[in-house]
Amino acid sequence: MKNSIIIYYSLTGSTQIVAYSLSEFLHADIVEIKDLKERAGFKNMLSSGLDAIREIKTQIEPEKIDLSDYDLIYIGTPVWASKPSPAIITIIDKCDLRGKDVILFATMSSNGGDTTLKRLSDKVKARGGRVVESFALETKNKSENEIINDTETLIEVLDLKMYR
Numbered sequence: 310m311k312n313s314i315i316i317y318y319s320l321t322g323s324t325q326i327v328a329y330s331l332s333e334f335l336h337a338d339i340v341e342i343k344d345l346k347e348r349a350g351f352k353n354m355l356s357s358g359l360d361a362i363r364e365i366k367t368q369i370e371p372e373k374i375d376l377s378d379y380d381l382i383y384i385g386t387p388v389w390a391s392k393p394s395p396a397i398i399t400i401i402d403k404c405d406l407r408g409k410d411v412i413l414f415a416t417m418s419s420n421g422g423d424t425t426l427k428r429l430s431d432k433v434k435a436r437g438g439r440v441v442e443s444f445a446l447e448t449k450n451k452s453e454n455e456i457i458n459d460t461e462t463l464i465e466v467l468d469l470k471m472y473r
């Protein structure tokens with residue numbers, strides 16, 4: 310069985326629910342990337358969206374992750390202005406993904422998942438990773454249990470256990 314790790318950023322908790330569900334169902338380690346820039350609240354939303362559009366790097370914690378023990382890497386982000394979050398863009402550029410299989414996931418209110426996953430995929434390939442699967446999940450008005458159930462369904466439909 311492959312060693313798997315889930316790397317994710319989450320501002321309001323939805324991507325975190327997906328990440329923890331994947332970790333539990335697929336027996337993968339998990340690492341949260343924290344963005345040290347203040348992002349919470351309505352007044353930071355516009356600047357956060359602009360940072361995402363412009364792919365402005367941000368200060369993150371942890372700054373680096375040692376992936377040498379892992380063969381399969383999940384990377385998850387919320388969709389911000391139809392793009393990946395700055396924290397995830399920042400960590401990908403610090404990862405050595407050569408020889409790694411990568412599964413991408415994004416959460417969103419309603420749209421922008423395709424462009425986000427495409428951009429993530431290009432970034433991962435540039436770092437030497439091989440994207441084997443990706444999915445986006447709508448979170449608007451969904452309870453925690455609904456998001457967990459949706460994640461479980463996606464694991465089955467996409468046969469994610471196959472990659473372990």
Ligand SMILES: Cc1cc2nc3c(=O)[nH]c(=O)nc-3n(C[C@H](O)[C@H](O)[C@H](O)COP(=O)(O)O)c2cc1C
Nearest residue numbers: 319320321322323324387390391416417418419420
């Ligand atoms: C700055 C910002 C920009 C966003 N842009 C989009 C967007 O373009 N499309 C969309 O469907 N949802 C957008 N959203 C909503 C989030 O993608 C959605 O709520 C996501 O599930 C949040 O994940 P989180 O709870 O892990 O932070 C945006 C949210 C923020 C804070």
